[in-house]
Amino acid sequence: MTYKVIGKRVKRVEDPRLLTGGALFVGDVNLPNMLHAAFFRSDYAHAKIKSIDTSLAKEIPGVVGVYTAEDMGEAWEPGPPLVSPPPTLEGVVFNSRRQVPLVKDKVKHAGEIIAVVVAESRYIAEDAVEEIYVDYEPLPAVTDLEKCLEPGHPLVHDDLDSNLAAYLVQNKGDYEAAKKEADLVLKRKFKLDRGAAVAMENRGIVVDWDQKNQHLMIWDTTQSPIPIRNGMAARLGLRTHQVRVVAPFVGGGFGPKIMMFYAEEMVLPWLTMKLNRPVKWIEDRKENFYATTQEREQVQEVEMALSKEGRILGIKQKIIHDTGAFDPYGLTTPLNTQSHSMGGYDVQNYNSELFVVFTNKIIVTPVRGAGRPQGIYVVERMLDIASKELKLDPRDVRRLNFIPKDAFPYNHEIIDQAFVELVLDSGNYLPAYEKALEKIEYDKFVQEEQPRLRAEGKYVGIGVVPFIETTGVGPYEGARVAVEPSGKISAATGVGTQGQSHMTSFAQIIAEELGVEVEDVSLVSGDTAEIHWGTGTFASRGAVVAGNAVLAAASDVRKKVLKLASKILETPEDELELEGGLVRVADIPEKSISLGELAVLANPFRGAVEPGTEPGLESTKYFGPAYGATAFGVHGMILEVDPETMMIKIHKYIAVEDCGTMLNPLVVEGQIHGGVSMGIGNAYYEKLHYDENAQLLNASLADYLIPTSAEMPHIEVYHENTPAPNNKLGTKGVGEAGAIPVPAAFAQALENALPDFNLEITETPLSPNRLYELLYKSEE
Template identity: 35%
Template sequence: MTAADQTNQVNGPHSKTPQVAARAVGARVQRHEDPRLLTGRGQYLADVRLPGKLHAAFVRSPVAHARITGIDTSAASGLPGVHLVWTGADAARFCSGVEGVLNVEGCVPTVMPLMATDVVRYVGESVAVVVADSRAVAEDAADLVSLDFDELPVVVDPLTARKGGPAANEQLSDNIGLLGGATFGDVDTAFDEAHRVVEATYYTGRLAALPMETRGCIADYDWTSQNLRVWTSSQVPHYVRYCLTAYLEFPEHRVEVLTPDTGGGFGQKAHLYPEELIIPLLARELGSPVSWVEDRRENLMAATHAHEQFVTIAYALDEQARISAVRTHALGDGGAYHSVPWSMAVEPWCAAAVTPTGVYDIPATTYVYEATATNKCPVGAYRGVGYMAGTLAREALADEAARACGMSPFEFRRQNVVKGFPWVNPQGICFDEGSWLETINMLEKMVDYPAFLARQAEARERGRYLGLGLSVFVESSGESTAMGAVHGLPDVYHDTATVRMDPNGCATVTIGLTTQGQGNRTTMAQVAADMLGIPYENVTVRAGESTSHAYGSGTLGSRGAVVAGGAVSSAAHVLREKIIAVAASMLEASPDDIQLEDGSARVAGVPDASVSVTDICTSIYFDSTVWPDGFDPAMEATAAYDPSRPMFSNGGHAVIVEVDAFTGFVKVEKVYSVEDAGTIINPDIVDGQIRGGVVQGIGAALFERLVYDGDGQLQTTTLLDYQVPTMDVSPPFEIAHLCSPSAHTAYGVKGMGESGLIAAPAAVLNAVNDALTPFAAIIRELPATPERIFDAIRKSREQPKAQSVS
């Protein structure tokens, strides 16, 4: 449903459901944000200039776990240009710490201090902050702060931490921050009667989100009005604003949080960080604006990390290779504290408990989710959070099961995939629509599987090792109240949007979502343009610029197009009805006969009877003689939106790689992607999201890892140590789209921002293992580095001989 001439039905809280001609929705409209950003005319956090602005630098712990026995700030305070030095005790006067917890069974809360007071619990935890005339002076002064510690036992291995012993954080004396699970159906009988059981444990490496723009915030407090303005590079500015009231007692109506251009987030900026509370306190204390923008080393050390899970999964298979039950145990390394608000539960809980059966028609499931505390940086949200590890385990085991059963990876999945909708999984979650089987079939066709097998066999005869990996997924799409409810979360999500039309027929749209490169301004303009019947070029979108404007629950969980789009549609519909009412009056026709599109209102069946939207809006503002009786001329409307039911997008990737058996290096040859995100608003933006997410997934699968030594020291603190994928490893893509539109959202759209990263690592790992089958070697750890691949081949007891089954 991407054709520009297709008519879409817009669902929402309207008196009637309008038929809206899709002129902008579905079109490959160029992103109108890009010229400003690509020519250096954007304004990021570091570009914000305020008179008298001071700069902060944090003193961070050089040890992983220790009792603080002394802090001497005298030398730092005496450095010329230094205005203030605070320790944890100074910050604790205003706030004892922020509580982290997720409202799921077995999650034990922790309190993270704004700065450590008595004990430090990971390398990089802040213990003091310096404010000076410049960042350089602040950093110099920070180096002069003298710290004395009595070191404590360091806990770095989650597998041993969960067994007890020394506590990484005394708030969790047994190191368990999360432990829960559930069973649905007769799992034990299924495994007892299984024809075959396949089981494996997969490890997902510890990653950094690594946005191009690091974290930061600026605060400016006006003591005369008691107004606080905070600029922050955040995905959740309204949540930050709320926390400034909840934790620091700034009156919320006197707090404005602004989000300038944001250079990437990927979930890392969907948190409240202690620094975002400290900087406003410093600004109020000093009576001057205070800025903090972290450097890359700080970002790698102190911004939330991701993944690091051990997922053990088992399938019970019957004689026809159908999965009769699945067992899953997800153990996550949560770091020293629960991050706020997502907690260390966000990875293992999502991996095990959110759609544990994936796309497969499995009648019984049992799962356990667990997270342990360690003396590492806290784990938080990251693009595809939890889904990536869960999908990796399900899809990697599917490939292993296919090999064990002598089936192709496509045929094994076809045997088990859900084939009809609506479908209710063992947890009782209803999936109303999807194209799960069609995804598998389309990927097989795109790959030309028989031709690949022939090419693979011929390459092996020449000592070259090609592999094909497949991964299909279903994603909770458009984070909403209904979506949380089906997974047992009581959280409330909704967004608002305001649409205003001017006398010249142009529209300004204000949404609550921030944008970190997703193209929200472009897609929301397309949605508003079609609802209002005006050209896309006549719509201006303001996205998340200030919490004083529209409200947003955050840019996360693939919710932009779904939730913001729904709010824009609802608000624009109010104005659409007014335009149609006045057009009917001007054309002496029934409102039911008015067709609104292409900048004009026309009477159906009367080609010469039309009036431009510009003339209509001008008349609404300046000519009351054309108003219908009781007409309200206000051309501004605000609406809230929260989908009434959860919806799920789906898709899959097939990846071809070549593994060099002598070096262990992997080259990704090509990626095939199939995506079903319902109605597509802008195909170019969707395809860009797929490419970006898959390349991130290639990084997670092959390159990226944060490494701690036994003393809890982070070894990967620069981009020389932490390897990320660059354009030279970005492969060619072939992308296809399916469409099962949601019956519950405006235009039938579904979210898809996280889908590329959810499934790509599994596809890459499966491709590597397919290439390694002649060596009887297998990799179950990410990243699949050359060292791990070379070592697996070296340890293999068999010589190259076997070929992949067809």
């Protein structure tokens, strides 16, 4: 093949429309005769509903209807379980409790929906919401992870004996035996708190039931249109072909826009079928804080056994993971925490006991990182603390423990989020780590810069943290690729786009395979009318799973093209080449035929299709990996603390990433930059403050601070390439990578910057206030 475009810094084909205001987002969908919904949400986090009075709301001119759970009748049912509990471990407990469309009797988190108003405009609908009156009997809220399992504690779900949502133990080797051999046994408790995903576009859904066609059209801000289509059809008693879900341009996902079957997603389809009119709801930012899923809250007790040389002999861990009021997304997030709690290190003995608990807080599902940052945080913090105790260079401790490159595929012998054994497919960690140390000029900093700046009274510190990211898990994705009679290529895949550049990166794969320009490929990524099977965009899997499905389909089309062209040009296939939209004879370039002409010939108006063949130059193929492709990276930062204000300035930030083959380095770098900004938020700015009543105290962008350009450093990104051995492209995911190591690197750098204080950081996110408290405490 002569034409190479995979791996090039190709400008995005989706950009011109996005840049000129011409791209369709769900909020832009306006239909004739459309109604608007607004929701009455509970102010209480935990309360019995004694009565609901919607009579005044119904009288407001322009209000079409006000509905509560009772009105839904048999259509009322909780959302479906999205990921079943792992079946292969002994002694697993899993209590599945899913969110409901409208609350019937007891509110379980603030923001849960009690009633919906449908009106001629959103303004009128919101007016009517103000006229709904609910009489509650408030109940004590469940908020404390460590106390909520105690006997007699208030219960989120009254039909359960306790607030335990799930329990499991994962074991590798024999930790207790390893501990006996140890020179140092460290034990620490960690507190990892909640953050929000804060996609710039809030959620939204527009539904339109066509009674005459018996067809339901749904525009939804989902990362997973196909599962939403399937689940919606099942809920509504329709066939899948009667439901079409379109996720057009989606303004950021970061996890919570997964196939959640949020309450609003369950209520609106019911409304359009009941009222025979299109209905629209767009979430506002306050609702986004109260109703869209969140993540990261855990309390962990971690024990690490080490030799005096710093070799990790074993890790023991107890995780209490908060799932909020419901657990629709199963154990994905805490399983990821376990999968990352040994990092990229060769750990032979691991014992991890997981308690998942219900609280009266907003539901937890994956947010960019999805449990991984918590795992990396604890293992890296433990290694930093161990290095101090053992008086070892923290770099040497990491070097000693990395999984060596000849040990791959490396079986961690525990179950991962896909319920298969956690096998790290490939890696070469040490060179990436050394590269990071070199790029951040570690030696120069600690030997020259830091002493000089400290002499000037400046508090500057360095932190360098390696991490793994499990990516590219199954089950599968599909892709359809077709040559149009125009010679242009149409393609479709089920992984919707929320900014990941699918329309460009996947087009690059097809362009290279078929010898056309990237601009000649038009890829649809979020429309169930275009492809029937698939799951969605999450878990850093698009480039691996969908990317390789795209390659498989494009390769198959290439075969069909060559077969037909060979017949027409009377030339053996191996003497043909595809370039510039043509198939030509390698030695006789003027002897050629265009892809468009071939497409026409492949779909004849007369004559029978030969037995065993199909019309058209089209193919649909699937890719399902046995296990994931694990990426690796190292992030380093040099930061300065202002001792008066506790404000932080990051002077230098470097990221070395190894995501195997890059489809488009520009896109990879963009993913890293965005991930790091969320990670910096998770480290120092973004914490959701819940009070003892499970009320969220900072539910606005004025109070919940995400990093702006002023907080963000310039990030230098460097690449290593260890191609994934189990997929043809060699790709590994990179979508979540940027966010994973940042809180750990930040904590290391902070401790390094403040050597005069006996500072040991075991919590995240921090903040200027919290850092002040910690320093004050350490001085006592």
